[in-house]
Every structure is written in C-alpha cells, then in structure tokens.
Amino acid sequence: MKQYQGQTLSWELKDRVIEMALHREPLNEIGSQTLEELEKFVAVLEALSHDAHALIVYSTLKGGFSAGADLRQLYGWIQEFGQSEVARHAREYLQRIHAVMNALDAAPLTTIAAIHGVTFGGGFELALTCDLMIADKLARFCFPELRLGLIPSFGGIPRLKRDVGNAVVRDLLLTGRSFNTTKAQQIGLVSQVVGEGEALRAARATASQMAKFDRTTTRWAKKFIKPIPLDELRQEIDIFCELLPQPAVQAGLKKFVENTSAQPYLP
C-alpha cells in the first residue's frame, strides 16, 4: 500500500517521504472518522517505514492545520450517554487516540508537521507528536480547553512539558491564549519559521536533508532524545474523564456549539 485516500485525510509514499494531508472541512476537527483513518495509517506505518525516511503532516485547508478535537461530537456524547456514562465512553475513545498519538510520536522515521493558520487544541497536540514543527508566519497556536472546563486530552500537556519549560506550559494552559509563530519559535516549539504558504515546501526540503542520514542512527537518536511520557499521558486521561461529567463542561460545550458570534475561535 503506497497511498490512501480517506474522507478526513489522505497520504502517499513518494520519493521515500510519506506526505499525509488533512482535509476534513471545516478545519480538520478530529473526531471518530479522523481517528479511524489515523488508526489505519498507524497500522501500516512500520511496513511503510522500510521504504520511507520521513513523514510530513500538513493541511490542505486554507484556515489552518487543525482547529482541534471535534467538540460537537463530544457535546453529542454528553447528550447521548448522559453525565454518568460519558466518561466511560470518552475514556475508551481517548485510549484509542493516545495509542495513535503515541505511535506517531515513536514513528520509526522522522516526522515533520508543516503548519499554517489555526493550530488549536487537538490539532496542536497532533503537531506535538512530530519531531519537528515548521510553521509559516501566520500560524497561530492555542490550548483553549480550560475555557471549556477541560484540559487537553490528546497528550498535549505531557508533550508540551517534554518540549518547553513549565512556566511556559502554565502560561499557555492557564490563560488559554493563542500565540503566533514567532512566540512558538522563541519558546522552542517551532524549529523553522517560513513565509506565508511556504511550510510544506520547507518541510519537503528538510525531509530531503534527512534522507542523507543513516536510518538506524536516526532511530536510536530519536529514541534517546524523545522519550514518551507514558505515566503522565495516562494521568491526563484520568483527569479529563474526571472533569468531563461536570456541569461546567456541559455548559461550556453548549455555549461553544451554539455560538453564532463572529469570533467563535477567540476566547
């Protein structure tokens, strides 16, 4: 299998690089369908890695990389399962999401997120699994979950803690503010800042450079410098499932889902 065309994402292996395009309208909200297609990809990743040295993840949508988790689906679960059962359902879902994110994090090739525009919540968490982030000047990052009474749940906090200082983690999480690429580079998240619309081109050039290196050495180096914080990842699921049934969360999600103002992406 050298390529896949899905409803939410597609990928192709070409010239020893896998390019995964995210294309779920309106802004790559990550829900059950995206999860299933990511699971299919992860299932063949080891086999693909024999013929590839890099994976580039990018979005074909003008608005950005991803707006995050599908909050309408989450709100729908609360309606469907009720406050007593929703945590159990969410836990099963999050365990699947974490399995995918962990597999991408530990992928046996070098992974690059080529980022533009909105990179919020779950989309930011997907980018954080990658070895490198290359972002254009108009990219914008945010963990807005606390506005809804929740914490990030796709592995965001442990991975952010792995990559940046704790004061930065507190600032980003506890204010829920968005920040630009310049700031993201200053705090050490983004490795290359490029002009508008140039992230994918820069990611391809970077992937070409990586092709020159010995694969086994790269794998060992990655294992050494990018440990997966498994204990904290499990704690994150526990805390999220503890918070989810709270009335404040339901109120926050309801407000978001029913928001018709001109600024739904702003706090």
Added chain:
Amino acid sequence: MPPAEKTLDEILTLAAAHFKVPREKLSPDDDFFKALGIDSLQALDLLTKLENHFHVELPDYELQGVADFRTLAGKIQARL
C-alpha cells in the same frame, strides 16, 4: 503625527492591504469585521499580522469585545 494616530494609521493601511479593501473606505471607528468583511479565522490572521508588524504580543483575551480599529490601536499602543 502623534504615536497613537500613527499606530492607527498603520493598522488601517495594513488591514486594507491584507484584505484587499481600499484604504480610503476604512475609518477608525469602523467595526473591522464588517468593514473588512472578515470572519473569526481571518480576524486571527489580522491579529497575527499586527503582532508581526508591531513586534508585540496581543493576548486574545484583551481583545475580547474589541471590534473597531481605534480601540484595537489603543491596545497595541499600550504594548509598544
């Protein structure tokens, strides 16, 4: 030109150029969502453009409820 007026003028010029709206059609007290015909995602683009241009950080919670260029200029001026 006083600094605050200069900041306002630069915002109007930058917004007009980025969203391809004639500069002369924009006024300081315009609702920029309406005047520029932009949605929330494009407003984030504008925010990022302004941060890059003025080399400031604008926490978006400070911009909650801000929709006119003059107030926006005041927020930026306070961080210069």
